[in-house]
Amino acid sequence: MYLKRVTLHIIALPLVRPFRTAQGVLHTRRLLLLEAEVDDVIGWGECAAFETPFYTAETIETARHVLRDFLIPAARRAPLEHPAQVQTRFGWVRGHPMAKAALEMALWDAWGKLRGVSLASMLGAARKEVPVGVAVGVQEDLNTLLETVGAYRARGYRRVKLKIKPGWDVQPVAAVRRAFPHLPLQVDANAAYTRESAEGLLSLDEYGLLLIEQPLPEDDLPGHARLQARLQTPLCLDESITSPAQARAALELGACRVLNIKPGRVGGLSRAVEIHDLSRSRDVPVWCGGMLESGLGRAANLALAALPGFTLPGDISATERYYREDITAERFVLSADGTLPVPAAPGLGVHVERRLLQRFCMQHDMIDG
Ligand SMILES: [Mg+2]
Structure with missing residues (x-):
C-alpha cells in the first residue's frame, strides 16, 4: 500500500x-x-x-x-x-x-x-465485546463523589476509577468503599505524589482496591519498585510506560504488577500489542486506558482491548460519557451488563461524518x- x-x-x-x-x-x-x-x-x-x-x-x-x-x-x-x-x-x-x-x-x-478485515481480527483479538469501566475526577465534596459513582454504577459500568491527589485520597476511597462494599474500585494519582507523600498511600491496602495507578513521577521506576514492595495492592503504571522496552524494565524492576496500555503513549497499536504479549508471557494483567478519544480512537481502543491479555476493564466509556455529538456515525452504547461492542466492519469499523x-x-x- x-x-x-x-x-x-x-x-x-x-x-x-x-x-x-x-x-x-x-x-x-x-x-x-x-x-x-x-x-x-x-x-x-x-x-x-x-x-x-x-x-x-x-x-x-x-x-x-x-x-x-x-x-x-x-x-x-x-x-x-x-x-x-x-x-x-x-x-x-x-x-x-x-x-x-x-x-x-x-x-x-x-x-x-x-x-x-477488522482491526480486532488483524491484531489477533476474538472477543465480540469488552467489559468497561469509568474514571471519576476529583469532586467538590464526598457527597457529590458518592452520587457520581452511584450514577455510573446504575448505568452498568463494571468498575470505577477515582482520581486521587494529596489531600483527596484515603477519605474518598474510604467513603466509596463504605457505600459500595463490592464495587471493583481502583485509583489513579497521575504522578501527583513524591516518595515522601506516597507513604500515606500504604493505608489504602485495607480497601481492597484492584490497583493504584502511577503515584510517582514517570521517571521514578525505582521509587515505584520500593513502594510496590511495601504495598499489597498492585501498582499499575501509566505515564511511565512509553515503549515495550520501558514496560520490560518496569516489570524486571518490580515497579508494578499491572500495566495500563494506551496505543498513543506507547507509539502505536503494533507496540501496544507487543506490550500485551510481553505482559501475557509473564502473567501480568493489562487494561486499556482512555484519552478522551473521539469515536475513532474509541473504536481502536475497543479492538485492542479485545485481546486476551486485557483481563481488567478499560477506561473505554460509552460515547455519552464524553460527547453529545461525535464525528463518527457510530456511537458506542453501554450494554446492560457493562460492555461495549468491538467494531466488526473493516479497518476501525467506524465512519467519519x-x-x-x-x-x-x-x-x-x-x-x-
Ligand atoms: Mg492514568
Whole structure:
C-alpha cells in the first residue's frame, strides 16, 4: 500500500462534563485527526495529544510539526507491506510516540479496508465485546463523589476509577468503599505524589482496591519498585510506560504488577500489542486506558482491548460519557451488563461524518509534498 497524501484536521468537540487538568478546566476536547489517502481508500488516525503538555511532553502542535515535517514524508518514501512496517521508517525519530501512533492507526484503518478485515481480527483479538469501566475526577465534596459513582454504577459500568491527589485520597476511597462494599474500585494519582507523600498511600491496602495507578513521577521506576514492595495492592503504571522496552524494565524492576496500555503513549497499536504479549508471557494483567478519544480512537481502543491479555476493564466509556455529538456515525452504547461492542466492519469499523467533521473542524492542512 502506498500513502499518497494526508490531511491533518484539528477539531474541537464539546465535552458533556468539564475535564480538569493541572492547567485548568477543559470544556472542549481538541483533537488532531489524520485523513490518509492510501491506494484508493481513506484511513483515519487520531492523535491522543492534548493542547498542553500536562499528561506527557507531546501537544497537538508538536505532533502536527513532527507528522508534517518528518513522519509523513518518511512513510511516503516507498510503498509499505504492512502498517507496523512504518515503525522502521520512524526508527530515527526520537520520542513523539503519539504522533507516530496516529499515523500508524490511519495505516491500520486503510489496510483493513483494503483487505476487508477488522482491526480486532488483524491484531489477533476474538472477543465480540469488552467489559468497561469509568474514571471519576476529583469532586467538590464526598457527597457529590458518592452520587457520581452511584450514577455510573446504575448505568452498568463494571468498575470505577477515582482520581486521587494529596489531600483527596484515603477519605474518598474510604467513603466509596463504605457505600459500595463490592464495587471493583481502583485509583489513579497521575504522578501527583513524591516518595515522601506516597507513604500515606500504604493505608489504602485495607480497601481492597484492584490497583493504584502511577503515584510517582514517570521517571521514578525505582521509587515505584520500593513502594510496590511495601504495598499489597498492585501498582499499575501509566505515564511511565512509553515503549515495550520501558514496560520490560518496569516489570524486571518490580515497579508494578499491572500495566495500563494506551496505543498513543506507547507509539502505536503494533507496540501496544507487543506490550500485551510481553505482559501475557509473564502473567501480568493489562487494561486499556482512555484519552478522551473521539469515536475513532474509541473504536481502536475497543479492538485492542479485545485481546486476551486485557483481563481488567478499560477506561473505554460509552460515547455519552464524553460527547453529545461525535464525528463518527457510530456511537458506542453501554450494554446492560457493562460492555461495549468491538467494531466488526473493516479497518476501525467506524465512519467519519463529513458534516460533523466540518462542524467541529477548526483548521486543516493537506500534506502531499
Ligand atoms: Mg492514568
